[in-house]
Amino acid sequence: QVQLVQSGAEVKKPGASVKVSCKASGYTFTRSYIHWVRQAPGQGLEWMGIINPSGGSTDYAQKFQGRVTMTSATSTSTVYMELSSLRSEDTAMYYCGRGGSHVGPYSIDYWGQGTLVTVSS
Amino acid sequence: DIQMTQSPSSLSASVGDRVTITCQASQDITNCLNWYQQKPGKAPKLLIYDASNLETGVPSRFSGSGSGTDFTFTISSLQPEDIATYYCQHHDNLPLTFGGGTKVEIK
Numbered sequence: 217q218v219q220l221v222q223s224g225a226e227v228k229k230p231g232a233s234v235k236v237s238c239k240a241s242g243y244t245f246t247r248s249y250i251h252w253v254r255q256a257p258g259q260g261l262e263w264m265g266i267i268n269p270s271g272g273s274t275d276y277a278q279k280f281q282g283r284v285t286m287t288s289a290t291s292t293s294t295v296y297m298e299l300s301s302l303r304s305e306d307t308a309m310y311y312c313g314r315g316g317s318h319v320g321p322y323s324i325d326y327w328g329q330g331t332l333v334t335v336s337s
Numbered sequence: 338d339i340q341m342t343q344s345p346s347s348l349s350a351s352v353g354d355r356v357t358i359t360c361q362a363s364q365d366i367t368n369c370l371n372w373y374q375q376k377p378g379k380a381p382k383l384l385i386y387d388a389s390n391l392e393t394g395v396p397s398r399f400s401g402s403g404s405g406t407d408f409t410f411t412i413s414s415l416q417p418e419d420i421a422t423y424y425c426q427h428h429d430n431l432p433l434t435f436g437g438g439t440k441v442e443i444k
Contacts, residue, residue: 253381253432261373261381261424277432278338311380311423319386322428323371327380 218242220250220328227334233300236331238312244253245293246270249315251324252286254308262308266315266322267295276305302335309333339363339427343436347422347433349444358414358439360425365405369429372410375438384423385410417443 223237238250250265265276269288276284285298295312309330316325340363360370381410383392385401388408398413407410412419420443425436 219345260438261426261435262376266431275431285394299425313380316386319371319383319390319392320428322369322431323383323386323426324373324381325383325386325392327382330380 218314218326219297220314220326222310222312222328225332225334227336228302230303230335230337231255232335233298234301234302234333235296235298236310236312236333238295238297240293240295240314243317246290246319249321250273250286250288250295251313252284253294253311253313253324255311255330256305256308257335259308264310269293269295299333302333304335307333307335338432339366339429339434341425341427341434341436343425343439346437347440347442349442350415351444352415352417354415356419356441357413358410358423358425360403360408360410360436362406362408362427362429366427366429368404369427370401370403370408371426371428372399373401373424373426373435374419374421375424381424412441415441415443 267274267286288295312328313324314326315321316323342361368388370388373381375381389401422438422440
């Protein structure tokens with residue numbers, strides 16, 4: 217079965233960077249895009265960007281341009297999302313999600329369990 | 338960017354009631370509209386894709402309709418396990434955007 221398993225919770229100081237991993241299993245890794253979506257406490261869902269694990273091409277939301285980097289490692293079926301210059305407003309749950317096969321690449325049919333990133337001095 | 342306006346932001350209904358949520362896109366997105374369910378402390382779950390297609394394994398009491406800019410999500414008979422926040426999301430192009438969410442509670 218399809219699974220996306222994310223790395224554990226992080227606590228970072230303002231100005232630092234965080235790198236979250238998302239390990240995929242149960243399907244052919246290079247055949248589906250991976251999205252990153254975040255959710256601040258008590259708030260809605262915010263799309264951050266997408267990566268094509270086959271080749272590594274990316275597309276980021278303008279809000280995160282220059283601060284986010286998404287990469288993939290096909291040898292381990294893992295995608296990474298690094299966010300730099302962290303500020304308190306970046307405190308959120310970060311989710312990875314698979315761009316669906318039958319539902320289309322821009323629809324997210326499987327989600328990771330989420331990684332809580334807390335930014336605090 | 339396409340803006341998604343979802344209403345209401347919250348609602349309270351009784352078990353067995355019909356529940357309707359609307360989502361409006363800022364421009365024509367044909368049928369490129371998904372609906373997700375998010376229970377507290379959990380990741381979202383895809384319920385409806387392409388405006389009206391039920392994702393595999395999702396109960397038939399959930400349905401979606403609409404095209405262009407106006408969309409509707411319906412729970413035909415609200416069940417206690419449907420307590421959650423529901424989000425619409427367009428997938429017409431990048432960047433993807435979500436509606437603000439509708440929190441559904443039991444009266």
